[in-house]
């Protein structure tokens with residue numbers, strides 16, 4: 001989609017996305033003040049009529065666009081919607097459903113691996129501030145569980161010496177982008193700390209499978225942090241019409257495995273990313289383009 005069409009879609013969504021005044025207020029409150037859990041869940045949203053879940057990208061047709069507009073309206077209240085070339089070819093709205101072409105791989109959810117807690121695109125210099133998920137259809141066996149682990153809960157269980165440690169110890173965050181694919185592990189020399197920002201209420205950067213520790217101590221500290229993150233993780237079962245906003249600078253998230261049937265009833269999620277620093281990105285990158293290739297440094 002070119003920039004002009006993207007802008008038209010965003011403008012239409014802002015004007016008629018279907019969010020009530022109360023929901024708009026809740027989303028703005030969340031952006032301005034945040035909350036301890038690091039997420040906002042709005043249920044029973046008006047998503048329009050949802051066709052059978054496709055099982056191939058080529059079959060993705062959706063005549064009723066109310067869900068897309070709702071999602072983009074919510075996203076625009078949080079920041080600027082962005083895309084990544086490596087995710088759904090830069091589309092502002094990513095559709096997730098089990099794909100037949102990938103079903104034969106090892107794990108039951110190999111179509112979209114989200115099994116361990118992570119912050120999204122932790123290696124990327126253009127990190128999304130928020131993820132917005134809209135559930136168009138729950139999986140029929142209700143197995144899929146989304147987990148969210150907030151750094152505000154995690155640091156309550158960390159001694160202050162460890163909080164200082166994670167503010168200062170750099171880990172090498174590997175990129176999972178290779179050409180146009182995901183889930184490889186590439187060293188882009190992205191050394192950064194797990195905690196950053198205000199030590200009284202830190203931001204969080206975490207993706208253990210894609211992090212290389214610089215010492216045995218750093219490795220065991222990371223394993224301890226991962227255990228705590230799982231201890232405090234909140235399980236959420238998304239149902240049809242649920243809109244979930246995740247603060248990607250204050251939380252890590254994961255999703256359990258679930259089964260696919262490929263009969264039109266499978267789980268279907270739409271997702272967007274929002275950034276809050278678009279003008280800074282334009283300044284540093286010299287372009288208004290809101291679809292990003294890999295950016296290692298700004």
Ligand SMILES: [Fe+2]
Pocket residue numbers: 114118119120253
């Ligand atoms: Fe994720």
